[in-house]
Amino acid sequence: MAIPSYSYFVLLAFHFLLLVESSKNPDLDALMAFKAASDTHNKLTTWNSTSDPCTSWTFVSCFKNRVSRLVLENLDLSGSIEPLASLTQLRVLSLKRNRFSGPIPSLSNFTALKLLFLSHNGFSGPFPATVTSLVRLYRLDLSHNNLSGNIPATVNRLSHLLTLRLDQNRFSSHIPVLNLRNLQDFNVSGNRLSGEIPKSLSGFPESSFAQNPALCGAPLVKCGESRSAGAIASPLKSGSSNPPMPRNSANGAPKMSRATIIAIVLGDVLVLSVISLLLYCYFWRTYSAKLKEGKGSGSGPGxxxxxxxxxxxxxxxxxxxxxxxxxxxxxxxxxxxxxxxxxxxxxxxxxxxxxxxxxxxxxxxxxxxxxxxxxxxxxxxxxxxxxxxxxxxxxxxxxxxxxxxxxxxxxxxxxxxxxxxMPNGSLFWLLHGNRGPGRTPLDWTTRLQIASGVARGLAFIHTSCKALKLTHGNIKSTNILIDKDGNACVSDFGLSTFAIPSSSSTPRSNGYRAPEALDGRKQHSHKSDVYSFGVLLLELLTGKCPSVVDTGGPVDLPRWVQSVVREEWTAEVFDIELMRYKDIEEEMVGLLQIAMSCAAAAPDQRPRMSHVVKMIEEIRSGVDMSPPCHDTSDSVSESPSLSEDACGGSQ
CATH class of the missing domain: 3.30.200.20 (Phosphorylase Kinase; domain 1)
Structure with missing residues (x-):
């Protein structure tokens, strides 16, 4: 039986609708529902149901076609944020300085969330209990709202937390004991808190606890002590003809007279003067004797x-x-x-x-x-x-x-x-030194600048004397020094020539050495330098020392990064100190790709340093990266070179 021609049209239209539905961004409906409920002043003009949020919407960033970043600050938005709860791949959510109100809805679906900023709104009700289930959270800012009740001890579940700002709310009762070893920014000022400040938080400044009259303990006054000396002084009764005798506030004994105090002070000064004079005479005699002895010996300078x-x-x-x-x-x-x-x-x-x-x-x-x-x-x-x-x-x-x-x-x-x-120390110290409260972290722009500088320096060493094929042989963060202008400078280059051959058949790895360099019979090469540079890039990106990762044991850093990228989110490898910076995820992923290309196990799969320089500069200038090339020329643009005459003496 023949199928009528109109049936083909119906089937074709149905197939087209299925294709359109399957290609629609899975987060589109939730975002449009949020706009309809909150954007009463039509500030989100680029948001519409006919375009892709990942390509044409403002304030939205995506990762693998899912919304990963939503920054809607100071846009006069209002209502509830509940429609956003289905954005399960969201990593950054910032709704600062809007007019949202009511209790904060359940956030338990935000399992990938790392940064949450809801400050300067009108949220009310208790501390959002579901926030404590967001175990990947690094920054939490709920300040300047109308939240009330207790601060729950379950905040301790957020073990990665760097920032916890709850200031200018109406929280009451005591501050729970918080053991968050990574916490760097903490503030609960302007609430109604009472009791003693936990010792684990006493290292934060007084401003973190200000405007809580019933709080005590370091860094505020000790519990049980009065806030001012005037508070313990009893006022004189008006009309009293015989005022009470002045008494010592410590034990009630009468005060000493002014003459007695002056005599004691003068006596102390006299005793100290005599002691100082005796010490001066003793050391002067000793020094004079040594000076004469030195002159009489006739020894050389110094x-x-x-x-x-x-x-x-x-x-x-x-x-x-x-x-x-x-x-x-x-x-x-x-x-x-x-x-x-x-x-x-x-x-x-x-x-x-x-x-x-x-x-x-x-x-x-x-x-x-x-x-x-x-x-x-x-x-x-x-x-x-x-x-x-x-x-x-x-x-x-x-x-x-x-x-x-x-x-x-x-x-x-x-x-x-x-x-x-080099007056500004090494890259190792900048990355790993003093990782506690008060530390100034190494920002992303500086890390990218250091990566570019090291790449240029290493490429110059490789191309400076082609007849000798100079290598560095010991690239690591302690050998990257920072000059007075902030430039990264490669040190200790060219000394691998004098390395003593290892007596062991399997030389110990320091975390930077290429696999082939662990064979004591093989010399260092340009390709082994490239591998070490790749590990250095991973150190810049992860903030971890090669050979020592979270477990504290020796771990191959490239292999660890590969396993995390393969099994979890790529963003999990990045240093938690980089989570505070906006719009850098694409650049970080780009540099990660370069690092993994440099740290390839097979030497012939690693790019040359001259091409690495170009790829890093493309990231810095915002240009799309070309794929790593393994057969490019050795020239490095804008890098001074060394003439072949310099090699003549050593051929």
Whole structure:
């Protein structure tokens, strides 16, 4: 039996409707219901049912075609936020400075939520109990509303919480004991709270608890003490002809006379003066005796300096009194000699740290100049000529993102390298130092700038001397230093040539080494540097030290990131300190892709540093990234290069 022609049309129309329905954004209906209920002044002009919220709506961001970020601040919105409850993939919700009112509805569907800002509205009722089920939450701001009742102890479930702002509400009763080890921003001022402040919160400033008259305990006054001395003074009765005798407030005894007090003070001053004079005489005699002893000994310059005030390289490398030994000399690059070894020995110094090739010091010379000195130890150097030729190459490298080698000293048992001093410390300290309350976190713009600077410095090292194929060999966050202008500078480059071969068949990984570099028989290469740089990018993105992740045990950071990305949300890998910044998720994901490309297990799958520089700059400029290329030229735009003449002495 033939099917009428109109039946084909009906089937085709039905199929078209199914396609349209399946392509519609799953969050569209909820957003349109919210607009209809809350946007009485039509501020959300781009929101309509015929367009895709992820591509054409303002105030909306998406991830994998689901709404992940909704920022609707100061738009005069009102009513209830309950229609938003079905946005199950929401990670950031900010409704600051609107006119929403009534109790906060259930938020239990927001299982992916990380940032929640509902401040400066008219929400009322108790603390929203369902908030404590949002275990991924980092920021919670309910300030400047009309919330009342108790602050529940179940807030402790929010173990990742960095911010908890409940100020300017009507909360009452006591503050529960909160053991939130990551908490950095806490405020409950302007409420009706009472009782003692828990010791776990006593480290926050007084302003965090202000305008709660019944609160006590650190950082406010101790419980049981009066807030002012005047509160305990009994007023004199009016009409009393015989005022009471002044009495001591501590035990009721009569006060001492003014003459007695003056006599006691003068006596104390006299005793202290005598003691000071005796101490002065004693130390002056000791100092004079040492001074005469030093002059009479006829020793060289700096012999009367305290050992703690100078760098102990060696007391006198190969003194002339020993036959057959020749004292070394300082060799400078670019210009005349500025100081001798003796000047370094006289310099006041402090140890900056120990690395795989020796100890680094900050040395302040007598003329006020500051340099960094590395004393090479645990290095395999075959002879003076090899060392000097290699130093000649390293000493000619000049780039804004490379720490300049200014001079070196060579003697048989003493090798010193003199570098520019970097006053702002290392990337390791910026990322991992002082991660408690009061810490200033490393913001996203600075992290991206550091990533770009390190990439440029490393690319310059790789391309500066093509005949030698220079490598770094030890890229890690402690070897990335920050100069006075905030530029990231690569240090300790080129020293892997002097590495002592491992006696073990399986050298220990430091978390940055490429898999092939763990084979003691293989030398470092450009590709192994790229792997280490990829791990460094992951450190910038996750805020975690390579080899040590949440469990505290040794973990391969690239492998850990891969497992999290594969099994959970990609955003789970990012440093919690980056959650405060807006509109950076796309850039973070872009840099994560570069990092994972650099940290590929197979060396031939890793891009060259010259291409990595370009990809990072595309992120910084907002241009779409091209896919990683493994066969690009070695040129680095806008990077100064080194002529082949610089390599001639070491070929």
């Amino acid at each position: 012999s009367n300096l305290l050992e703690s005030e100078k760098i102990v390289y060696s007391s006198s490398p190969y003194p002339s009194s020993q036959p057959g030994f020749e004292k070394g000399q300082m060799v400078f690059f670019e210009g005349l000699k500025r100081f001798e070894l003796e000047d370094l020995l006289r310099a006041s110094a402090e140890m900056l740290g120990k690395g795989g090739f020796g100890t680094a010091y900050k040395a302040v010379l007598e003329d006020g100049n500051v340099v960094a000195v590395k004393r090479l130890k645990d290095a395999q150097i075959n002879g003076r000529k090899e060392f000097e030729q290699h130093m000649e190459v390293l000493g000619r490298l000049r780039h804004v993102n490379v720490v300049s080698l200014r001079a070196y000293y060579f003697a048989r048992e003493e090798k010193l390298l003199v570098y520019d001093y």
